[in-house]
Amino acid sequence: MGLLQDKFSKYDLPQQVMAKGVYPYFRCINSAQDTEVIMSGKKVLMFGSNSYMGLTNDPRIKEAAIEATRKYGTGCAGSRFLNGTLDIHVEFEKELAEFVGKEDAISFSTGFQVNLGTLSAAAGRGEYIICDERDHASIVDGRRLSFATCYKYKHNDMEALEK
Numbered sequence: 569m570g571l572l573q574d575k576f577s578k579y580d581l582p583q584q585v586m587a588k589g590v591y592p593y594f595r596c597i598n599s600a601q602d603t604e605v606i607m608s609g610k611k612v613l614m615f616g617s618n619s620y621m622g623l624t625n626d627p628r629i630k631e632a633a634i635e636a637t638r639k640y641g642t643g644c645a646g647s648r649f650l651n652g653t654l655d656i657h658v659e660f661e662k663e664l665a666e667f668v669g670k671e672d673a674i675s676f677s678t679g680f681q682v683n684l685g686t687l688s689a690a691a692g693r694g695e696y697i698i699c700d701e702r703d704h705a706s707i708v709d710g711r712r713l714s715f716a717t718c719y720k721y722k723h724n725d726m727e728a729l730e731k
């Protein structure tokens with residue numbers, strides 16, 4: 569057996585977590601993402617969604633996405649730096665910048681990427697980031713990519729932050 573196969577054959581953290589009944593991953597939703605969704609044939613209330621404004625299932629957005637897919641296809645087929653910038657990116661970013669009163673804007677397709685992209689640009693080696701010990705994984709990774717020195721304070725504890 570190769571080294572990698574040997575290592576993976578011993579990896580049983582998911583099984584350990586499943587045995588404790590706290591394995592949270594990949595529960596399937598069989599309906600549109602909305603305030604109520606269908607899971608295992610049952611209608612349930614959705615409290616975990618990031619679609620705060622309900623845009624994921626908004627008929628206007630869905631129609632626009634269908635139209636864009638018809639015109640551009642199902643993806644950008646490249647990085648924004650190379651061949652992946654479409655005219656609708658530029659149009660959207662211009663409107664967004666105007667809306668928030670800024671010179672320009674850049675869009676990311678996930679929140680995770682926002683934190684990777686912005687934190688790694690906002691701070692660098694020899695600088696400091698002071699952060700909550702329970703920051704989202706994307707903030708932790710963004711911090712790491714920045715190479716800044718990181719100081720953590722106790723979750724939500726303003727006295728610890730002050731100290």
Ligand SMILES: Cc1ncc(COP(=O)(O)O)c(C=O)c1O
Nearest residue numbers: 618677678679680681683704706
């Ligand atoms: C604070 C915070 N940052 C980043 C993310 C990642 O966002 P996305 O799922 O769009 O990558 C989340 C997702 O829940 C979040 O809560």
